[in-house]
Amino acid sequence: ALLVLISSFVFTTYYPIALSTSLIQFLAVLSIPYPSASLLQTAKNYLYILAGIVYCVQVVAVEALLLGSQRSAQTELDCDCFVEMRQRYLADGSFSLMSEMISMLAYGKHIGLNAGNSGNAHWSLDRKTFYLNSCLIAISRFCKMAQDLLAEAEQMLQELCWIRKEED
Template identity: 40%
Template sequence: MKDCCELTKFSPEQRQLLQDVLESLESGEDEDTQVQKMSALMMSMILQSLKGYDQFDSPMIHFAAVLGIVEDENRLRRGDEYSYMLAGFMYCVRVLFVEYTLPAATRAEQTAEDIDRFLELRKKYLVVGSYSPCSFLIKMLGYGKTMSMQKINQPSITWTRSE
């Protein structure tokens, strides 16, 4: 397998933010600075518009695709093996998004404008049809759910002797 960094397509901004994170970790900057830089990197991936781009130009979608590979068996994961991973990943993305748009540290001072900004960004980046990585991943979750619902389960009928 090729190196992930070689195959993953980062925008110039994302590449710079990734370099900043690596330098911060290597230099041993304080934890708050490292978290701030990591948050900026993650948000650049979450708030990425894919209008006019291939879906796999997104590092998030690339990661989710790699997550769906069973390397030692040379196959893709089935829906029931993959959907829970994708759901967990999307949960983390949503938590990061909420913390970015409505920080917990300032919850008490948040105004209606802050909530409107959250709703606007949510509509632009976290819903199906928004030309964003999350839109694609939500569709994949729906597809996985549909496939697992259509899966034919083995019958589990047992009977006992009546005496």
């Protein structure tokens, strides 16, 4: 019964108004971080949610079309029906819910890739300090850490290769 209910959301078209479907409205509300917000979430904070929903919708659609409990008894006619329904409701450009979600995902990815992360990482004016997500990383300490790791690795190699066992 639950599969049939969820399938009724998935296997629907929206032409000509995308916001006429309840799942698209739900996705639009998900992009609002909290009720009093006047701005939408940034792409990097919203895309992973949308990608998860797209994946779940695809899994539900496949399960509804090709029931797992009846896979051994499925015929070529069932596969042909699946291909037809996939082209009608799950393909990009089909004026379906999945088409709209794929378009939203592609648009969000485009925005996310072009927005950059200038606020997440930057150098100090003297280039001696690097800031990553507001955390200070002193380059001198970073270099010292790398030098200490190298010295420790050389010491371990020296001990493993040149120190003889007591039995010898």
